[in-house]
Every structure is written in C-alpha cells, then in structure tokens.
Amino acid sequence: MARVTYELYYWPEIPGRGEFVRLALEYAGAAYRDVARERNGMVEMTALLDGRGSGALPFAPPFLKHGRLVIAQTANILQYLAPRHGLVPKSDAHRVFANQLQLTLADLVAEAHDTHHPVAAGLYYEEQRREAKRRARDFIAERLPKFLGYLEAILGRGDGKHLVGTKTTYVDLSAFQVVSGLRYAFPNAMRRASKRVPKLSKLRDRVESDARLAAYLASPRRIAFNEQGIFRHYPELDA
Amino acid sequence: MARVTYELYYWPEIPGRGEFVRLALEYAGAAYRDVARERNGMVEMTALLDGRGSGALPFAPPFLKHGRLVIAQTANILQYLAPRHGLVPKSDAHRVFANQLQLTLADLVAEAHDTHHPVAAGLYYEEQRREAKRRARDFIAERLPKFLGYLEAILGRGDGKHLVGTKTTYVDLSAFQVVSGLRYAFPNAMRRASKRVPKLSKLRDRVESDARLAAYLASPRRIAFNEQGIFRHYPELDA
Numbered sequence: 214m215a216r217v218t219y220e221l222y223y224w225p226e227i228p229g230r231g232e233f234v235r236l237a238l239e240y241a242g243a244a245y246r247d248v249a250r251e252r253n254g255m256v257e258m259t260a261l262l263d264g265r266g267s268g269a270l271p272f273a274p275p276f277l278k279h280g281r282l283v284i285a286q287t288a289n290i291l292q293y294l295a296p297r298h299g300l301v302p303k304s305d306a307h308r309v310f311a312n313q314l315q316l317t318l319a320d321l322v323a324e325a326h327d328t329h330h331p332v333a334a335g336l337y338y339e340e341q342r343r344e345a346k347r348r349a350r351d352f353i354a355e356r357l358p359k360f361l362g363y364l365e366a367i368l369g370r371g372d373g374k375h376l377v378g379t380k381t382t383y384v385d386l387s388a389f390q391v392v393s394g395l396r397y398a399f400p401n402a403m404r405r406a407s408k409r410v411p412k413l414s415k416l417r418d419r420v421e422s423d424a425r426l427a428a429y430l431a432s433p434r435r436i437a438f439n440e441q442g443i444f445r446h447y448p449e450l451d452a
Numbered sequence: 453m454a455r456v457t458y459e460l461y462y463w464p465e466i467p468g469r470g471e472f473v474r475l476a477l478e479y480a481g482a483a484y485r486d487v488a489r490e491r492n493g494m495v496e497m498t499a500l501l502d503g504r505g506s507g508a509l510p511f512a513p514p515f516l517k518h519g520r521l522v523i524a525q526t527a528n529i530l531q532y533l534a535p536r537h538g539l540v541p542k543s544d545a546h547r548v549f550a551n552q553l554q555l556t557l558a559d560l561v562a563e564a565h566d567t568h569h570p571v572a573a574g575l576y577y578e579e580q581r582r583e584a585k586r587r588a589r590d591f592i593a594e595r596l597p598k599f600l601g602y603l604e605a606i607l608g609r610g611d612g613k614h615l616v617g618t619k620t621t622y623v624d625l626s627a628f629q630v631v632s633g634l635r636y637a638f639p640n641a642m643r644r645a646s647k648r649v650p651k652l653s654k655l656r657d658r659v660e661s662d663a664r665l666a667a668y669l670a671s672p673r674r675i676a677f678n679e680q681g682i683f684r685h686y687p688e689l690d691a
Contacts (some may be wrong), residue, residue, distance in 0.1 A: 272556045286555040317511045333590035351572035359553040
C-alpha cells in the first residue's frame with residue numbers, strides 16, 4: 214500500500230488553529246499537503262466545508278484528510294496523529310491527560326482570540342474596540358496568570374520539562390505556539406507574567422531550538438503571527 | 453476486584469458542563485457519586501483543584517475520578533466513559549467523529565455562555581449587560597443558525613435520527629442538553645430557529661422521553677436550568 218499523505222485544510226494567511234496541526238506534522242517529519250495554500254486550494258476547502266465531499270462534515274477549519282477519513286477540531290486531529298508518530302506516550306492515562314491539557318490550551322486560545330473579538334467574530338476589531346479593551350484587561354489580570362500558572366504547576370508535578378511524560382509530545386508543541394502567540398500579542402503582560410513561569414518559558418525556548426523545528430520555523434511554510442489571526446498585537450490591549 | 457464507582461466533581465448548583473457527564477452516567481446506568489453535592493463535598497473538590505490530591509491536576513470542574521485516574525475537560529471525560537458503556541460505536545472512524553461533534557458542541561456551549569458574559573466570567577452579568585446585548589444579538593443572528601444548521605446537516609447525512617451511527621450515543625445526549633438549554637435561554641429565537649431543524653428537534657424530544665432518562669430528569673438528581681449557569685434566561689437578550 215502506498216503511504217497516504219496527510220492533507221491539512223486551513224485558512225492560508227494566518228497561523229491560527231491550523232498551526233497546532235502543522236507543528237505536529239513538521240516535528241514528526243510527516244508528509245503532508247497544506248491544501249488551501251496551494252493554487253485553487255481554497256476552492257477545494259470551500260467545497261468540503263459546503264458538504265460537497267465524502268467523509269465527516271467539518272464545522273470549520275482546520276480539518277485533516279487522511280485516506281477516506283476527514284477529521285475536524287484541532288485537539289481531535291492531534292489526538293489522531295500523535296500515536297501514529299510517537300508524539301504521545303503509549304499508556305491510556307498519559308493519552309487521556311494529554312488530551313485534557315490540549316483542550317485546556319484550546320480554551321486559552323479561544324479566550325485570547327476573544328480579547329480582540331468579544332462581541333462577534335464576524336465584525337471587525339474596530340467595531341468592538343471598546344469591549345475589547347475591557348475584555349483584554351480582565352484577560353491579562355485574571356485569566357492569563359491562571360492559565361500560565363496552571364501549566365507551570367503541571368510542569369512542576371512532572372519532570373519539570375515536559376507537560377506529559379518525559380519526551381516532547383504534541384502538547385509541548387502546542388504550548389510553544391500558545392506562549393509564542395501570547396508574547397506576540399501581549400509583550401508587556403507576558404514580560405511580567407513570564408517571570409512567574411520559568412519552567413514554561415524554558416519549555417517554549419527548548420521547542421523553538423529543536424533542530425527539526427528550527428528548520429521549519431525558518432522556512433516559508435511557517436506563517437508569522439499577524440493581525441488577521443488569533444494572536445494579534447494591538448498595543449492598546451496590552452497597556 | 454470490587455467495581456469502582458465513578459466520582460463526578462462539579463459545582464453543585466448549576467447543570468453547567470457537569471450535566472453532560474451526568475447524562476452519560478445516568479443513561480448508562482453507571483454507579484457514581486456526585487461529590488460536590490454531598491455534605492462537605494465542596495471541601496473535597498477544592499482540595500483537588502488546589503493540587504492537594506494525586507493524579508492529574510484539573511484546570512476546572514467538571515472532572516471525574518475513576519480509581520486512581522483523575523480526568524478533566526468534558527469532552528475528554530465523555531470520551532473516556534463512552535466506550536466503557538456502549539455510548540459510542542466501536543469503530544475508530546465513529547469515535548473520532550463523535551469526539552469532533554462533541555468538541556463542536558463544546559464550542560457552542562462556550563459561545564452561549566459568553567452571550568451573558570462577553571467581558572469577564574468573574575464579573576456579574578449586570579456589569580456587562582450592554583456588551584451582552586450586542587453579543588447576544590450576533591449569537592442569535594449568526595452563530596445559532598450556523599451551529600444548529602450544522603447539526604441538522606449531520607443528521608441528514610446519517611440515519612436522520614442519530615448524530616453518530618445508528619444508536620443513541622453520548623453526543624446525542626449532549627445535543628439534547630444543548631438544545632434544551634438554548635430553548636430555556638432563548639425561547640423566542642429558538643421558536644423561530646427550530647422550524648429549520650426538525651431532525652434535531654426530534655432528536656431532543658426522543659432523548660427526553662427515553663424511559664431511563666425520563667426517570668432521571670424527573671428526579672432530584674437533575675438540576676434545573678437557572679440564572680447562575682451557562683444557559684440563562686434574560687429576556688432582554690432574546691428580543
């Protein structure tokens with residue numbers, strides 16, 4: 214049987230939630246197409262979102278095609294990929310825990326997004342700037358320290374270097390992306406907050422300097438954070 | 453080996469996210485303790501949330517203890533329980549799809565919550581009423597029809613009665629709770645929206661009238677929707 218290449222579908226111009234899948238595929242050295250970034254790829258992605266494809270209907274990108282399977286929801290995609298590529302330990306307890314942490318990271322990602330879109334994802338930031346300022350203030354004061362402190366506590370209860378087990382897992386890769394995105398969006402808040410989470414900061418730096426990942430991060434396949442994505446830098450939200 | 457009873461931990465006065473787990477346990481006829489609703493149960497729950505317990509540290513309730521395992525995140529708990537109680541088909545493809553749908557329901561639940569708390573979960577509704585009105589308007593006009601239409605499409609692509617496979621799964625039970633909650637919170641909007649999702653409405657009614665579940669729903673174990681929970685009825689948000 215020929216090896217089936219993964220097909221990732223995600224918005225072509227932002228790292229967004231697709232990047233969590235991309236990081237796992239890149240770290241694993243897996244062969245994949247980044248379909249919506251190819252010529253006419255958006256047409257293919259739209260057709261699948263409109264239900265003009267076989268397999269499971271996704272509610273939204275990202276989704277992954279693997280053979281006849283269509284898999285949506287970031288944490289679900291990662292849970293599918295990880296055991297196939299040694300990105301999670303073998304034991305059930307570890308896998309359940311990895312998924313728990315990944316879903317908690319997903320909650321943090323959603324809250325980070327809502328700092329600039331507290332009213333409606335379909336409206337421009339400029340149409341909800343006042344609400345965004347209130348929400349971002351609460352996020353920085355209450356939620357950010359709570360989430361980061363939680364991840365630091367998890368590292369403290371483990372080997373101090375990995376969120377799950379004693380090798381790099383997909384959860385570490387996702388944590389790298391989340392902390393990097395938060396640093397991009399809220400440099401002032403993160404400068405202060407990072408001091409209290411030294412283990413998490415080190416984890417981020419270690420993942421970044423991993424040889425395979427460093428090559429990817431320097432490549433054109435990596436999409437830079439920008440003001441269309443989830444982690445946006447608006448200085449007025451990071452006073 | 454003695455049969456180990458599940459221990460569910462969740463806020464005692466709201467259905468909230470704990471109810472999705474409760475519905476699965478009740479439908480399965482599984483033995484469980486609803487710990488935080490017992491005398492001194494909140495002390496136990498707080499101790500575990502503060503890290504004074506063994507096993508995985510939860511970020512927030514609900515979490516489930518089963519033997520030495522501590523499992524947090526609603527979709528993760530359900531994914532753990534379902535195969536043990538015949539609440540999901542056996543094939544990997546079905547299980548991946550069930551988890552995908554459950555995570556999409558979780559997104560809908562989070563958005564429904566944020567209609568009354570668009571600024572900060574830690575502030576009172578009354579402190580964010582103006583923002584809530586804007587967010588609820590968008591939720592009703594854009595998000596609600598999109599989510600409900602998606603679930604209806606999934607039913608249309610399946611057997612018309614079940615979201616996954618051809619028997620009641622935990623995803624159907626969760627969909628029952630979500631549609632019920634939305635009807636409670638937004639009776640006007642749901643009266644209009646329900647006409648366009650007849651299969652989903654029927655699924656909700658069928659689950660409600662299931663004999664085992666009907667007994668549970670009539671019992672004191674079932675917590676009614678209320679204005680401390682996720683689905684709150686504020687008439688001004690349902691114009």
